[in-house]
Amino acid sequence: MSIWASIVQRDLRIAWRRRSDALSSLFFFVIVVSLFPLGVAPEPSTLRLMASGVLWVAALLATLLSLGRLFAADHLDGTLEQMLLAAEPLWLVVTSKVFAHWLTSGLPLVLLSPLMGLQFGLEGDEIAVLSGALLLGTPVLSLIGSIGAALTVGLRAGSVLLALLVLPLYIPVLVFGAAASGAFASGLTVTPHFSILGALLLASMALAPLATALALRISLE
Amino acid sequence: MAAINWFKFSSPHSFYPLAGRMMPWFLAASLLLSIVGLYVAFFVAPTDFQQGESYRIIFIHVPAAWMSMFIYLVMAGWAGAGLVFNTRLSGMMARALAPTGAMFTFLALWTGALWGKPTWGTWWVWDARLTSELILLFLYIGFLSLTAAIEDERRADRAGAVLALVGVVNIPIIYFSVVWWNTLHQGASVSLKSAPKMATTMLIGMLLMALAFWMYSIAAALLRVRSIIREREPRAAAEV
Amino acid sequence: MLAAQSLQCVRGGRHLFENLSFAVPGGTLLRITGANGAGKTSLLRILCGLLLPSGGEVLWRDAPIRQQREDYWRELRYIGHLAGVKDEFTAEENLVFAAALSGIDIKSAAAHAALDQLGMGKFAHLPVRMLSQGQRRRVALARLALPDSNAALWVLDEPLAALDTDATDCVLSLIDARLAAGAVVVMTSHQPFSVAAALHSISIPV
Numbered sequence: 001m002s003i004w005a006s007i008v009q010r011d012l013r014i015a016w017r018r019r020s021d022a023l024s025s026l027f028f029f030v031i032v033v034s035l036f037p038l039g040v041a042p043e044p045s046t047l048r049l050m051a052s053g054v055l056w057v058a059a060l061l062a063t064l065l066s067l068g069r070l071f072a073a074d075h076l077d078g079t080l081e082q083m084l085l086a087a088e089p090l091w092l093v094v095t096s097k098v099f100a101h102w103l104t105s106g107l108p109l110v111l112l113s114p115l116m117g118l119q120f121g122l123e124g125d126e127i128a129v130l131s132g133a134l135l136l137g138t139p140v141l142s143l144i145g146s147i148g149a150a151l152t153v154g155l156r157a158g159s160v161l162l163a164l165l166v167l168p169l170y171i172p173v174l175v176f177g178a179a180a181s182g183a184f185a186s187g188l189t190v191t192p193h194f195s196i197l198g199a200l201l202l203a204s205m206a207l208a209p210l211a212t213a214l215a216l217r218i219s220l221e
Numbered sequence: 222m223a224a225i226n227w228f229k230f231s232s233p234h235s236f237y238p239l240a241g242r243m244m245p246w247f248l249a250a251s252l253l254l255s256i257v258g259l260y261v262a263f264f265v266a267p268t269d270f271q272q273g274e275s276y277r278i279i280f281i282h283v284p285a286a287w288m289s290m291f292i293y294l295v296m297a298g299w300a301g302a303g304l305v306f307n308t309r310l311s312g313m314m315a316r317a318l319a320p321t322g323a324m325f326t327f328l329a330l331w332t333g334a335l336w337g338k339p340t341w342g343t344w345w346v347w348d349a350r351l352t353s354e355l356i357l358l359f360l361y362i363g364f365l366s367l368t369a370a371i372e373d374e375r376r377a378d379r380a381g382a383v384l385a386l387v388g389v390v391n392i393p394i395i396y397f398s399v400v401w402w403n404t405l406h407q408g409a410s411v412s413l414k415s416a417p418k419m420a421t422t423m424l425i426g427m428l429l430m431a432l433a434f435w436m437y438s439i440a441a442a443l444l445r446v447r448s449i450i451r452e453r454e455p456r457a458a459a460e461v
Numbered sequence: 462m463l464a465a466q467s468l469q470c471v472r473g474g475r476h477l478f479e480n481l482s483f484a485v486p487g488g489t490l491l492r493i494t495g496a497n498g499a500g501k502t503s504l505l506r507i508l509c510g511l512l513l514p515s516g517g518e519v520l521w522r523d524a525p526i527r528q529q530r531e532d533y534w535r536e537l538r539y540i541g542h543l544a545g546v547k548d549e550f551t552a553e554e555n556l557v558f559a560a561a562l563s564g565i566d567i568k569s570a571a572a573h574a575a576l577d578q579l580g581m582g583k584f585a586h587l588p589v590r591m592l593s594q595g596q597r598r599r600v601a602l603a604r605l606a607l608p609d610s611n612a613a614l615w616v617l618d619e620p621l622a623a624l625d626t627d628a629t630d631c632v633l634s635l636i637d638a639r640l641a642a643g644a645v646v647v648m649t650s651h652q653p654f655s656v657a658a659a660l661h662s663i664s665i666p667v
Binding site: 003006010013014017018077078079081082083084085086087088089220221 | 506509510511512513530531534535537539541543544545546547548549550554558559561562563564
């Protein structure tokens with residue numbers, strides 16, 4: 001089996017054996033989203049207006065929370081060091097780890113988003129736009145986040161620092177992702193938003209693993 | 222043309238005395254230019270017929286905003302050079318520039334707020350440029366906190382360099398997204414785009430201030446890089 | 462086969478060593494000695510390409526390892542002071558994954574046999590979480606017993622620490638066999654040991 005597939009399989013297996021970790025960031029997402037109506041007002045018109053923004057911000061935070069899992073445990077037990085000496089380029093190893101991370105953190109958010117959309121009184125096609133945008137956007141969050149996770153691996157103040165580094169870089173995804181729903185609500189086409197999200201995904205797929213690989217080598221020196 | 226070995230100055234050992242010799246000149250130039258620039262700003266430039274005297278804050282605001290962006294670019298340039306050539310000085314320069322860049326970003330935001338209050342009656346508008354400036358401040362803060370959190374200096378330099386490069390790739394995308402977001406919500410905010418037509422003296426004042434800020438940034442970076450060298454490589458600093 | 466050219470290592474402002482050069486042919490064991498904190502682990506990590514030396518170069522088959530990267534690592538097996546095994550996995554799963562990382566595809570039967578050699582056969586299906594420190598160490602070392610014809614360089618950081626006599630003998634015989642196959646083995650060890658092959662020793666001065 002190729003290294004790529006064995007790392008994905010390994011990380012999925014670890015996630016399964018420690019499924020409470022993945023579940024807690026998912027519950028975090030649900031709780032944060034549910035807090036907004038309590039904090040603002042349960043009026044249907046207000047809720048519908050802010051649904052996409054709230055879901056996106058919550059998705060950003062939940063991804064951030066789960067990024068700690070990406071490299072930290074492997075760093076502590078020395079398996080990350082072994083991955084740096086793998087027989088395939090490190091960026092390839094990184095893509096497989098990020099892919100597994102997205103499968104266990106981003107994808108569940110996407111699958112859960114229709115339910116959260118219902119909480120905010122969204123209609124069927126509005127939910128489709130929201131979940132579709134999340135489907136394109138959450139892999140970008142995992143990819144960009146991996147750079148921050150690699151830079152902060154092994155640092156004492158790692159998790160807070162990670163938020164400082166990564167959140168500003170998430171802004172374009174947040175803007176275009178949330179705006180897709182806004183555009184749809186005002187009767188405009190969402191094609192440009194989805195195209196830009198797709199472009200962001202392709203660009204981060206091409207560049208982020210290289211930066212992450214470099215950052216890992218620096219952090220593990 | 223005689224070949225100058227630029228790499229000679231890339232070693233902290235030979236750069237330390239050079240920086241020490243150059244620093245006072247840049248500081249003096251910065252003081253002189255600020256005095257002239259502020260004189261032009263306050264006494265020569267005409268009063269704006271729409272905004273009155275309060276517009277004069279742009280003589281600080283605009284050059285500070287220019288510098289904040291420019292310093293990030295220079296920082297990323299040093300960072301990239303450091304990663305490619307593996308020179309110690311590059312990382313030191315990037316880290317010496319960051320506080321000055323963050324300071325100018327903060328100054329641009331602060332003066333922007335001061336300018337906004339009399340002009341639009343609000344301290345903060347979610348204008349594209351102000352928002353981008355705020356995000357730039359976040360990027361600076363990220364760089365400063367990351368490099369401060371890492372104890373090993375080499376790792377700090379190199380990790381900071383990766384972050385600065387990632388930031389520089391992202392800045393155009395972030396800027397584009399913010400501008401786009403802003404045009405989308407145009408009705409909700411006030412646009413800064415309709416800047417008043419500028420008199421020549423205003424432009425001169427602004428350029429003088431920008432030059433003064435340049436000189437100040439160089440002086441501050443040199444001063445800071447000298448203290449970094451003293452701290453990390455006492456040998457390089459002591460033998461002078 | 463493995464050579465170092467005037468290596469220099471500066472860590473956290475401390476000059477650990479400089480001007481360190483050596484060259485060892487295939488079939489040789491290179492033992493690195495030095496006091497605690499002299500930089501033995503740093504040297505091993507430099508030889509692996511994990512740590513960039515502040516100066517100098519590591520050569521493998523006469524070419525700098527910086528340029529060979531994955532090609533070099535395909536031949537290198539490194540066992541550091543961290544075991545590099547996952548708590549959530551069984552000993553056997555850990556071995557299969559470690560082999561996959563090095564680009565070799567092994568069946569679980571082969572992994573089981575390797576664990577058997579180190580006396581860990583009966584624990585092969587237990588999660589590593591349930592094993593003691595010494596047993597984890599053996600799981601890590603069982604990588605050396607895998608059928609692995611690519612491995613031409615072993616870099617071992619204190620492989621004999623915390624092992625009982627049986628396990629020590631087993632690891633030493635594995636090292637002997639690998640040396641006989643023409644590989645280079647670089648290791649640190651606080652305790653005395655003997656091997657049949659040529660032994661080259663360098664000491665890092667404090």
